[in-house]
Every structure is written in structure tokens, then in C-alpha cells.
Amino acid sequence: MFFLYLDESGNSKIYDMWWKKEYDFFVLGGIIIKEEHLNDYIARFREFKKQNFPESLIDVPIHSVDLNNIKEISGGKNSRKNPYVGILTRQQGKDILQKFYDFLASLEINVIAVVIDNIEHRKQYRTPLNPYPFAYMVLLERFEGFIKIKNEEQNSFGCVNLSESSLRLAKELTQAHEHFVDKGTDYDKINHVFRQLNIDKSHKSTFFDFADAVCYAYQKLYSQWLRQNYGEKFQSEKYLLKLKSKMVGVGRFNIDDFRIILFPKPRIFDKN
Secondary structure, eight states: OEEEEEEEEEOOOTTSOOSSGGGOEEEEEEEEEEGGGHHHHHHHHHHHHHHHSOGGGTTSOOOHHHHTOOOOOBTTBOTTOOTTTTTSOHHHHHHHHHHHHHHHHTSSEEEEEEEEEHHHHHHHOSSOOOHHHHHHHHHHHHHHHHHHHHOOGGGOOEEEEEETTSHHHHHHHHHHHHHHHHHOOSSOOOOSBOSSOEEEOOTTOHHHHHHHHHHHHHHHHHHHHHHHHTTOOOOOOOGGGGGGGGBOSOOSEEETTEEEEEESOOOOOOOO
């Protein structure tokens, strides 16, 4: 069986414009992994954490955005509640994150994501679509297609997994999942994905850390592309480059040499 673990990143509140336009987009994505690899990868990930984190952080889930943005404590307070503050330095966090993407690249996994540009979405639709079911529909179509193309007898079905700790994501996708599996999407029938969406009660599952890292890689790719086109300074961090060969569902839009699934289209910039 193939397992799809999902997470989200960015601004999912389509009616609320983000205070920074270069971050006004939404990402839904994650990893695809074969059932036969689950236990092995859990053990390997545990070993990775033992080698790269102090003992106090081994059982702490990896949140890529926190690992990449460790700031010194100001006034004795950790305002972002970043679990790494006061334990790792900023550079240590960045170095470990690079190693984490190298680790993911060493595994037999695939990565998949949909990016929704909220600004272009609002321009195109007088009543914008809820980004959750729309992005999920596209992902589910790609997951269905992936399973059929693989055509592996021992992996002929797929299961979608969400973390119970991601309350809104689980709530938004549960109803959408049943609808698409029962009735199909606008373009495809979903015959190879279980009707039951698996809501994992553990917030420390290895594979949601992986899914989080995938979403963060797509987020960094698109936000950096936006900042470049807005003429803003940024530090180039191409985490997705390490996972490029593992991308599923290549889209028609080219963003910095990556063919990503992007709706409705890339941001249009006023050059005047």
C-alpha cells in the first residue's frame, strides 16, 4: 500500500489578505511512501535525530520553519515559542535543516504539493474557492494517477493520512475526501484510494515531520520567486532542489526551473 501524509503551509484564509504579499499563498502537500518502508524509515529517522540533536530535542517534532529561524531570546522571552531557542544557535538550526533535506533525499519517497496564489485567486473569482477542498482534489487526482502508473500488485491502493493535531486541516479534508472518493472529481474517478481518511492521533509521527518539510520547501521556492520579482532582497534557500527528482504531479507553470502545480496562475507583477 502507498501512504500519503499531508500537511499545510501559508495563508489558508482566502478572504484575508496577508500582511506581506510575498507570503499570500497556500500550500497543501506531503510525502508518498510505501508501507514496506514505514518501520525502517522510523528507525532511520530516530537515528538521524540522535546524531544531529541534543538529547532534549530528540522527541520534539521537527518544524522546518522553526529550525530555520532560531532567534536569540530577547528580554528573557521566546516570543515565537520556538522549541530550539536557547538550545541551538541560528546557524546550527540551518545546518541541521540542510542535513534533514539530505536525509529525505536518501529515502525512497515521493513528494507532492499544490500551491494556490491567493492574490491571483481573488482576482479571478468574485467568490474565491475554499483552498482546502480544491487543493485536495488536485492532490487526490495526482495520488490516484501515481498509484495507477506504478501498477504494483502489492501496492495497488493508497491511504491518506492527516495529523489530529492539525485540527482545521483534518476538519476541512474529511468531508472533501469522502465526497471525492464516492463521486469522483471533476476529471477523474478515485478507485485506488481508501474511503476512510486516517486521522493519526499522534502529533509526533515521523512522517508528518517529513510532510512539513515538503510544504516548507515549496513555500520557500514560491516566496523567494515572489520576492525576487518584487525586487526584494532574500537569502536563496532551494530546499526543494534536493527533492526535485522525487516530485509527483509536475505542473505546467515553471517557477525558478521547477514545474509546480500552481492555481490559478503565477503572480502577475506590475513592472511600471
